[in-house]
Amino acid sequence: MKTRIAIRWAAALAVLIALPAVLSSYQLGLLTKMLIFGIFAMSLDLLLGYAGLPSLGHAAYFGVAAYTVGLLALRVANNFWLDFPAGLAVATGVSALFGLFALRARGSYFLMITLALGQVLWGIAFGWRSLTGGDDGLPSVPRPRLPLPWPLTDGGPFYYFVLAFFVISILALSVIVRSPFGRALVGIRESERRMEVLGYDVWRYKYVAFVLAGLFAGVAGNLFVYFNGFVSPSYLNIVFSAAALLMVILGGAGTLVGPALGAAVIVFLENVISAYMERWVLVLGVIYVLVTLFAPSGLVGLVRQRLGSHPA
Amino acid sequence: MTFWVTQALNGISFGMLLFLLAAGLSLIYGLMRMLNLAHGSYYILGGYVGLATIKVTGSFVLAALAATAVVTLIGVVMERFFLRRFPEQELPQALLTFGFLLIFADLSLWLWGGTPQTLPKPEIFERSIRMGTIVFPSYRLFVIGVGLVIGLGLWWLQEGTRLGAMIRAGVDDAEMARGTGVNVGLLSTAVFALGAFLAALGGIIGGPFVGVYPGADFEILEMALVVVIIGGLGSLKGAFVGGLLVGLLDNFGKALFPELALFTVFAPMAIILAIRPTGLFGVR
Numbered sequence: 001m002k003t004r005i006a007i008r009w010a011a012a013l014a015v016l017i018a019l020p021a022v023l024s025s026y027q028l029g030l031l032t033k034m035l036i037f038g039i040f041a042m043s044l045d046l047l048l049g050y051a052g053l054p055s056l057g058h059a060a061y062f063g064v065a066a067y068t069v070g071l072l073a074l075r076v077a078n079n080f081w082l083d084f085p086a087g088l089a090v091a092t093g094v095s096a097l098f099g100l101f102a103l104r105a106r107g108s109y110f111l112m113i114t115l116a117l118g119q120v121l122w123g124i125a126f127g128w129r130s131l132t133g134g135d136d137g138l139p140s141v142p143r144p145r146l147p148l149p150w151p152l153t154d155g156g157p158f159y160y161f162v163l164a165f166f167v168i169s170i171l172a173l174s175v176i177v178r179s180p181f182g183r184a185l186v187g188i189r190e191s192e193r194r195m196e197v198l199g200y201d202v203w204r205y206k207y208v209a210f211v212l213a214g215l216f217a218g219v220a221g222n223l224f225v226y227f228n229g230f231v232s233p234s235y236l237n238i239v240f241s242a243a244a245l246l247m248v249i250l251g252g253a254g255t256l257v258g259p260a261l262g263a264a265v266i267v268f269l270e271n272v273i274s275a276y277m278e279r280w281v282l283v284l285g286v287i288y289v290l291v292t293l294f295a296p297s298g299l300v301g302l303v304r305q306r307l308g309s310h311p312a
Numbered sequence: 313m314t315f316w317v318t319q320a321l322n323g324i325s326f327g328m329l330l331f332l333l334a335a336g337l338s339l340i341y342g343l344m345r346m347l348n349l350a351h352g353s354y355y356i357l358g359g360y361v362g363l364a365t366i367k368v369t370g371s372f373v374l375a376a377l378a379a380t381a382v383v384t385l386i387g388v389v390m391e392r393f394f395l396r397r398f399p400e401q402e403l404p405q406a407l408l409t410f411g412f413l414l415i416f417a418d419l420s421l422w423l424w425g426g427t428p429q430t431l432p433k434p435e436i437f438e439r440s441i442r443m444g445t446i447v448f449p450s451y452r453l454f455v456i457g458v459g460l461v462i463g464l465g466l467w468w469l470q471e472g473t474r475l476g477a478m479i480r481a482g483v484d485d486a487e488m489a490r491g492t493g494v495n496v497g498l499l500s501t502a503v504f505a506l507g508a509f510l511a512a513l514g515g516i517i518g519g520p521f522v523g524v525y526p527g528a529d530f531e532i533l534e535m536a537l538v539v540v541i542i543g544g545l546g547s548l549k550g551a552f553v554g555g556l557l558v559g560l561l562d563n564f565g566k567a568l569f570p571e572l573a574l575f576t577v578f579a580p581m582a583i584i585l586a587i588r589p590t591g592l593f594g595v596r
Contacts (some may be wrong), residue, residue: 124575127571285413
């Protein structure tokens with residue numbers, strides 16, 4: 001069983017490594033975006049799928065990392081070794097601060113507070129024009145220069161750069177969710193009371209999960225600003241936070257691979273549908289409703305159901 | 313002096329508008345533990361339907377009737393046919409209501425375009441009132457009046473009627489209320505309809521001074537959320553006091569520190585969250 005899973009992972013990785021050979025540069029860009037949003041969705045899954053904390057402000061950590069890297073690269077120095085860790089540090093710091101407020105609440109109130117806290121950053125990015133460029137955002141953020149034989153300004157090398165982070169993130173997150181810490185999070189999701197009785201410091205587990213989720217969202221935000229060369233307040237706001245929730249649910253919360261797939265599906269649909277019609281937002285709204293009504297356990301859940309009813 | 317009085321009156325009238333929105337949001341949360349993310353959509357739908365009615369009939373009163381009727385119906389349909397399927401499940405509720413938020417936003421953009429629009433004021437409130445050196449549009453005073461009347465009406469509904477007693481019982485303990493024979497399902501629909509009605513009314517009376525435009529749904533939702541967080545969930549008094557507070561903070565913030573405008577609203581919210589997580593008047 002273990003070797004079968006290992007083989008499947010290796011095959012998936014081989015496909016991801018081989019894909020650039022057959023894709024156009026436009027399609028490769030799309031795939032790169034899918035991987036970045038995949039990291040973002042998986043980071044939220046740690047909170048939602050494992051700890052059972054539905055954050056409606058997760059874009060905050062993605063966006064604040066993107067803004068940090070963008071500002072440093074534009075105004076201070078385009079130095080990967082300075083900018084990238086700084087983006088992660090700020091994302092982690094902000095989630096450490098917001099976690100203190102948000103974890104005092106649960107249920108709908110948790111949704112409400114994470115939403116309001118996320119909008120604080122959106123408000124700053126929107127209003128503080130002299131620093132953030134306001135609504136116009138930060139244009140022409142350069143890609144990092146690394147001592148590699150291939151420049152990251154090219155689509156191919158940049159894809160592999162992102163793929164490396166994707167693989168590291170998915171490995172790190174799998175280790176985390178399979179560790180005793182991850183098991184405890186699942187226990188907390190199922191019954192907070194029981195875990196408390198068992199002697200777990202529930203708050204501390206949730207807090208660490210909250211901060212870790214912020215850190216991985218920061219990884220995605222960092223990569224995104226390099227990829228896109230541009231960041232605007234819309235990457236901090238509720239629409240993007242809710243999209244992350246949708247990706248997680250659509251893929252299957254609590255599975256890591258599911259949310260990455262969910263992210264890929266949403267990125268793909270947005271691209272295809274926006275190419276044919278102007279009403280992507282309307283379609284996206286309908287997707288929210290349909291997923292909630294008909295696929296509450298996500299694509300992975302649907303596949304498992306299918307496999308369960310027709311044993312192969 | 314003129315500056316302070318004018319800004320204060322502007323802040324209070326905006327606060328009254330926020331109260332209409334927050335009261336519904338808070339009541340719905342109180343009874344159903346549900347965050348209705350489409351609440352701001354009721355505001356813009358109310359505004360747009362009102363605008364369309366005024367264009368045809370020229371009557372502000374008919375516009376108010378049409379807008380509140382249409383939006384209340386939308387609220388009832390959402391509650392009965394969608395949200396009802398997910399009792400006490402905050403995530404499906406949030407995803408559903410967010411989906412509706414996007415659907416209403418894009419349909420409004422499609423039907424009514426992207427240009428910001430304002431509703432014409434009722435004719436009797438076109439004029440300004442002069443008190444010494446201070447000139448103040450009478451419409452703002454009308455808004456304050458409407459807020460006070462609705463506030464009193466809601467207070468009477470909650471404290472003085474059988475329906476109010478049932479709502480209070482449901483807010484306190486839905487299970488227990490059900491046990492004593494309260495039809496909590498019907499009550500939920502009624503409260504949801506009331507919330508939608510108040511938000512649509514907000515769209516009508518806010519239409520002439522805040523206006524309706526793409527994005528107003530999000531802005532109004534956010535401001536109403538801040539009001540509810542500051543005032544305390546499920547509390548009518550909290551929605552009223554919070555609305556006034558946020559209305560004033562927002563108005564003076566925009567006038568005095570334009571760069572930090574939203575921050576003057578969010579910073580107090582964070583402070584209240586830190587020292588009193590249940591809000592000023594919240595119980596739990």
